Amino acid sequence: MEAETPAGAPARAAAATQHNKGTPRPGDGGRVEAIALGGIPEIAPGDDLAAFIGDALEATPGILPLRDDDVLVVTQKVVSKAEGAVVDLDTVVPRPEAVSFADRWDRDPRQVEIVLREARRVVRMERGVIITETEHGFVCANGGVDASNVGPGSGQIVTLLPHDPDASARTIRTAVRERFGIDVPVIVSDSFGRPWRWGITDVAIGVSGLIPIEDLRGVADADGRVMKSTIRASADEIASAAELALGKAAGRPVALVRGAQPLLGDGSIRDALMPPEFDLFA
Amino acid sequence: MEAETPAGAPARAAAATQHNKGTPRPGDGGRVEAIALGGIPEIAPGDDLAAFIGDALEATPGILPLRDDDVLVVTQKVVSKAEGAVVDLDTVVPRPEAVSFADRWDRDPRQVEIVLREARRVVRMERGVIITETEHGFVCANGGVDASNVGPGSGQIVTLLPHDPDASARTIRTAVRERFGIDVPVIVSDSFGRPWRWGITDVAIGVSGLIPIEDLRGVADADGRVMKSTIRASADEIASAAELALGKAAGRPVALVRGAQPLLGDGSIRDALMPPEFDLFA
Numbered sequence: 001m002e003a004e005t006p007a008g009a010p011a012r013a014a015a016a017t018q019h020n021k022g023t024p025r026p027g028d029g030g031r032v033e034a035i036a037l038g039g040i041p042e043i044a045p046g047d048d049l050a051a052f053i054g055d056a057l058e059a060t061p062g063i064l065p066l067r068d069d070d071v072l073v074v075t076q077k078v079v080s081k082a083e084g085a086v087v088d089l090d091t092v093v094p095r096p097e098a099v100s101f102a103d104r105w106d107r108d109p110r111q112v113e114i115v116l117r118e119a120r121r122v123v124r125m126e127r128g129v130i131i132t133e134t135e136h137g138f139v140c141a142n143g144g145v146d147a148s149n150v151g152p153g154s155g156q157i158v159t160l161l162p163h164d165p166d167a168s169a170r171t172i173r174t175a176v177r178e179r180f181g182i183d184v185p186v187i188v189s190d191s192f193g194r195p196w197r198w199g200i201t202d203v204a205i206g207v208s209g210l211i212p213i214e215d216l217r218g219v220a221d222a223d224g225r226v227m228k229s230t231i232r233a234s235a236d237e238i239a240s241a242a243e244l245a246l247g248k249a250a251g252r253p254v255a256l257v258r259g260a261q262p263l264l265g266d267g268s269i270r271d272a273l274m275p276p277e278f279d280l281f282a
Numbered sequence: 283m284e285a286e287t288p289a290g291a292p293a294r295a296a297a298a299t300q301h302n303k304g305t306p307r308p309g310d311g312g313r314v315e316a317i318a319l320g321g322i323p324e325i326a327p328g329d330d331l332a333a334f335i336g337d338a339l340e341a342t343p344g345i346l347p348l349r350d351d352d353v354l355v356v357t358q359k360v361v362s363k364a365e366g367a368v369v370d371l372d373t374v375v376p377r378p379e380a381v382s383f384a385d386r387w388d389r390d391p392r393q394v395e396i397v398l399r400e401a402r403r404v405v406r407m408e409r410g411v412i413i414t415e416t417e418h419g420f421v422c423a424n425g426g427v428d429a430s431n432v433g434p435g436s437g438q439i440v441t442l443l444p445h446d447p448d449a450s451a452r453t454i455r456t457a458v459r460e461r462f463g464i465d466v467p468v469i470v471s472d473s474f475g476r477p478w479r480w481g482i483t484d485v486a487i488g489v490s491g492l493i494p495i496e497d498l499r500g501v502a503d504a505d506g507r508v509m510k511s512t513i514r515a516s517a518d519e520i521a522s523a524a525e526l527a528l529g530k531a532a533g534r535p536v537a538l539v540r541g542a543q544p545l546l547g548d549g550s551i552r553d554a555l556m557p558p559e560f561d562l563f564a
Contacts, residue, residue: 029527030317030527030534031316031317031527032315032316032526032527033313033315034313034314034523035312035313036311036312036313038312124562126562127562138478139477139478191512194476194515195421195561195562196555196556196561196563197485197515197554197555197556198513198515198553198554198556199496199513199514199516199554200512200513200514200515201515201519202519203479212481213480213481230482231482232481232482233479233480233481233482234526236481236483236522237522237523237525240483240518240519240522240523241314241316241519241522241523243519244311244314244516244520244539244541244543245311245312245314247543252312257526259526261526261529271480272479272480272481273479273480274477274479274480278409279477280406280408280409280411280413280477281563
């Protein structure tokens with residue numbers, strides 16, 4: 001079918017892609033591998049995460065030399081911790097709205113308070129769930145505020161999303177390029193739920209060196225028919241592939257994905273976000 | 283944070299998982315590979331798709347012997363074509379509602395008619411986009427009706443979703459087990475959009491031999507803290523990893539994903555679908 005996004009919207013997504021002049025990678029992409037990196041220790045605020053990632057690239061068998069079809073996927077929690085995007089719940093005084101919601105739904109009112117502080121807009125706040133739009137434009141449960149796997153002080157400390165996840169990705173990309181002499185695109189990923197289906201999948205929340213969506217409109221499909229509306233969320237699929245290798249509970253925060261074919265270029269995660277005026281579920 | 287799904291909902295998802303008695307796979311899942319199978323020809327109604335897949339497993343280097351950590355991902359379109367779930371647009375007389383919507387938004391009224399026929403419920407129908415709930419319970423654009431890559435007659439023929447995608451997966455799984463002597467779980471996948479983000483990612487629409495979601499609540503995370511609300515959409519992530527290897531326009535409809543760690547067991551895609559009464563975006 002022709003339309004998967006509201007009228008007017010595809011042109012905008014196309015413009016984002018055009019603007020970024022993404023470059024297709026060579027090769028046919030028929031094999032894609034995700035490899036969890038070993039040896040990354042618990043990260044604390046101020047740690048040089050990129051240096052730890054470089055060490056892990058060296059320590060993990062089969063990774064070096066880096067290839068020009070590699071993408072590095074770094075999960076949000078270690079990025080937030082390294083950048084100090086954490087809050088000690090003891091410092092939080094919840095507003096009355098947070099207290100009443102938390103009381104009703106058996107949640108921690110301080111966590112609810114932080115979610116509301118991080119929100120540009122509350123999309124839904126009912127039945128114990130808070131869906132917000134963050135300052136970055138992400139619509140997700142709890143504004144990306146996360147209490148699991150936060151290391152010492154667990155239960156007491158929550159992580160926020162990085163302030164500028166594209167910049168977080170760029171910092172790691174630059175450090176890897178300087179150390180290994182090859183330009184590897186970087187995705188910062190996080191686990192988001194979706195309407196209508198149970199469960200979370202990993203998606204991109206920051207990128208550097210690639211275009212997060214790939215506009216295939218105008219590309220002929222296998223029948224020579226022009227595919228009118230297909231926009232492929234490449235970065236999100238790469239994040240999901242990485243998550244399969246990382247697992248949820250294994251303390252492995254970084255994966256290398258080898259052989260994927262995202263468009264290379266100067267992309268931003270903003271290219272992947274649908275503005276509320278085009279969204280049917282705002 | 284604790285809640286990503288409405289109050290009452292997690293218990294239901296947990297019940298689905300418990301009911302299915304999923305079995306964790308051995309190994310740590312640190313490496314996951316997706317390999318596109320070669321040599322699958324254009325599929326026509328009545329074709330023995332499972333036999334073609336078996337041939338492709340034999341023809342693709344590095345696939346055999348099959349392993350006990352393999353999952354086969356088969357895209358919807360070849361399944362629908364083999365099962366004859368196709369409609370010739372020339373046979374379709376659109377209802378007035380379809381004609382007026384199509385006129386307004388520059389769409390084919392016959393395609394709109396088919397989308398409405400396939401719908402159990404229209405979730406949104408505005409700005410050129412139709413989001414429906416299908417008879418299976420999938421909420422997606424155009425009810426999964428698809429006009430791209432449908433082979434000879436392209437532009438004239440559309441595919442519908444398979445009538446029972448779990449059964450489609452089971453048929454392929456059984457044939458592979460009989461031919462190769464190893465039980466490989468099968469996912470039937472399709473490309474769905476999501477609210478709030480541009481682009482499509484591949485998700486599971488039918489499964490056999492695995493549980494599509496993995497309930498990690500009660501599992502300790504790396505800090506020993508119990509993760510209260512994490513439900514991992516493993517089958518959807520496996521479908522996305524497969525899509526990275528298949529690409530959108532390359533005429534490769536089947537991939538093997540090796541090394542992923544879904545729960546094995548007698549799952550159904552229904553386990554992954556959130557009933558409208560729990561959904562905040564129904």
